[in-house]
Amino acid sequence: MQTPWEYRYAHRTQKMGSSVIRELLKLTEQPDVISFAGGLPAPEVFPVKEFRAACQVVLDEHGPQALQYSTTEGHVPLRELIVRSTGKITVENTLITSGSQQALDFIGRLFIDRGDYVVVESPTYLGALQAWNAYGAQYISVRSDENGMLVDELEAALRVGPKLIYVLPNFQNPGGSTLTLERRKKLVELADRYGVPIVEDDPYGRLRYEGEDLPSVLSLDADYRGSTNGPYNGNVIYLSTFSKLLAPGLRLAWIVAPSEVIRKFVMIKQAADLHTSSFNQYVAYEVAKDGFIDEHVKVIRATYKERRDVMIEMMEEMFPSNVTWIKAQGGMFLWSILPEGMDSAEVLKRAVEKKVAFVPGAAFHPNGGGANTMRLNFSYSSPETIREGITRMGTTLKELINKKI
Numbered sequence: 001m002q003t004p005w006e007y008r009y010a011h012r013t014q015k016m017g018s019s020v021i022r023e024l025l026k027l028t029e030q031p032d033v034i035s036f037a038g039g040l041p042a043p044e045v046f047p048v049k050e051f052r053a054a055c056q057v058v059l060d061e062h063g064p065q066a067l068q069y070s071t072t073e074g075h076v077p078l079r080e081l082i083v084r085s086t087g088k089i090t091v092e093n094t095l096i097t098s099g100s101q102q103a104l105d106f107i108g109r110l111f112i113d114r115g116d117y118v119v120v121e122s123p124t125y126l127g128a129l130q131a132w133n134a135y136g137a138q139y140i141s142v143r144s145d146e147n148g149m150l151v152d153e154l155e156a157a158l159r160v161g162p163k164l165i166y167v168l169p170n171f172q173n174p175g176g177s178t179l180t181l182e183r184r185k186k187l188v189e190l191a192d193r194y195g196v197p198i199v200e201d202d203p204y205g206r207l208r209y210e211g212e213d214l215p216s217v218l219s220l221d222a223d224y225r226g227s228t229n230g231p232y233n234g235n236v237i238y239l240s241t242f243s244k245l246l247a248p249g250l251r252l253a254w255i256v257a258p259s260e261v262i263r264k265f266v267m268i269k270q271a272a273d274l275h276t277s278s279f280n281q282y283v284a285y286e287v288a289k290d291g292f293i294d295e296h297v298k299v300i301r302a303t304y305k306e307r308r309d310v311m312i313e314m315m316e317e318m319f320p321s322n323v324t325w326i327k328a329q330g331g332m333f334l335w336s337i338l339p340e341g342m343d344s345a346e347v348l349k350r351a352v353e354k355k356v357a358f359v360p361g362a363a364f365h366p367n368g369g370g371a372n373t374m375r376l377n378f379s380y381s382s383p384e385t386i387r388e389g390i391t392r393m394g395t396t397l398k399e400l401i402n403k404k405i
Contacts, residue, residue: 012114012134034389035357039173039332040380042307045300046247047287054286058279066282072266072274074254075281081288082254088222089232092259095266096276100203100241100253104131106268107164107199107237110261112137117162121149123335123364123373125173125201128166139366146326148172148179151186158194165191165198169217170205171331174364174375178329181214188221191235198236203244206297208330209305218256233258242284244332245293245300250280303379304332310383311376311390318394320401332379335361338372339401347374347400356392 058066073079074096082094097103104127112118114136120128122141129139140157143150149167158165167187169179179187191198200217215223221234241253255265269275311334315325325336338344344360351357361373378386 012136033352033355033357034381034385034392036376036378036381036389037357037359038380039377041244041248041300041332042303042379045296045303047292047296050287050292051247051283054283057286058282062282066279068278070275070278070281072270073262074276075278075285077289078281078285079254081285082256086216086218086238086256088219088227088229089256090230093232093256093262095255095257095262095269096281097253097255097269098273098276099243099248099251100201100239101127101131102269102272103239103253103255104128104201106255106265106272108132108135108137109268110264111163111197117160119154119157119162119165119196120366121167121172121175122367123174123361123370124166124366125168126363128201129366141365141367144172144175144177146177148177148183149187151183151190154187154190155194158190158196162196165196166201167198167217168201168203170202170214171207171328171333173204173331174333174359174361175335176326176328176331176333177335178211178214179217184214184217184220185224188217188224188235192221192224196235200236200238202238202240204331205240206245206293207301207304207332209301209308211329231259232256233260237261242288245297246284246287250284252276252280252284301330304330307378307381307383307386308334310386311378314387314390314394318391320394320397322401323397332377334376334378336374336376338374338397340372342400343371344374345371347396350400351393351396354392354396356389356396358393 074094076091078096079091079094083089083091097106108131112132112135116137117140118132118137119140119142121144140160140162142153142157148169167179169184171178187198198217202216216238218236218238221236222232225234227234238256239253242250243253257265308328312327322339323336325334328334345362348358348360359375361370361375364370381389
């Protein structure tokens with residue numbers, strides 16, 4: 001008898017769905033489609049030479065250890081490197097994960113019961129929604145603008161009693177916004193007042209192209225509590241990754257959290273995959289240990305800034321005047337707003353006919369809305385490709401807008 005599989009799946013799978021972005025990435029397999037859909041780093045900036053040399057060193061000097069099972073928490077030298085770059089934490093506050101997506105899943109496993117509320121920005125990162133939908137999360141959306149979450153509207157959401165506040169303070173995915181220092185401080189104060197943890201997701205913080213660096217929410221929380229140089233025991237769970245600084249194929253990221261929370265995450269990880277790839281951790285440390293990332297990130301910034309600037313220049317030239325966007329100070333995305341009444345999903349259908357793709361914005365709004373928004377990635381495509389792709393998109397938008405008039 002053939003198993004009726006649909007009756008065997010766990011109840012939590014009912015809220016699972018395919019990623020709009022992952023599905024759109026299939027378009028990139030077609031060589032004639034210009035895709036601004038994925039959040040892909042530029043392969044030209046991958047440090048292939050350094051990785052080749054590092055692999056040889058690791059195999060020659062640490063082969064048995066790098067190819068063996070290891071501790072769940074992660075390679076200690078790599079964690080110490082993270083401590084030095086983060087500040088105000090100790091090794092006991094860190095856990096290496098197999099990408100930030102695994103970290104988001106672990107947060108769902110540890111904190112979210114079916115029906116629990118999570119406060120998110122609107123729009124917010126689709127990968128977090130995917131990770132937490134499986135655990136039955138419900139979302140309270142707080143509006144955002146070019147300066148990040150409208151924290152003045154946060155208190156009403158906190159009165160509902162959410163489990164978590166989720167923010168991407170630097171060059172947000174998808175909105176490109178950066179949370180101001182004033183709003184960061186107020187976020188810390190409100191979260192402390194209501195006893196709600198903050199999940200600070202920071203994959204793009206080093207990718208700033210203009211303006212001044214801002215302190216992390218984690219560091220502001222540590223200051224707020226008058227933390228010393230001991231282990232961090234505050235109100236923030238901080239996530240970051242090597243995907244944007246070295247290479248996404250490594251699947252190396254990390255969680256920073258109070259020691260007692262890290263111990264829970266360790267138990268979860270032991271049940272998930274025992275530990276993150278030992279070899280990848282050794283190699284990443286070998287590449288990064290002598291300050292390489294500090295120099296390499298300058299190359300990444302220069303490359304991405306040029307591409308961002310070209311995309312904005314072409315949008316100014318080719319897009320209709322009633323189409324606007326947020327000028328991201330860093331990161332990998334521009335967020336564009338179409339006139340009210342337009343549906344970016346319909347625009348995508350027409351754009352694909354012209355062999356260009358992007359991500360419609362509705363998927364980033366967990367409680368509806370955003371049909372007239374779209375996310376454009378500028379990091380992956382060359383300046384020449386960006387010029388051609390935005391020209392095609394501009395033609396598409398003009399045709400659709402003129403048709404509605």
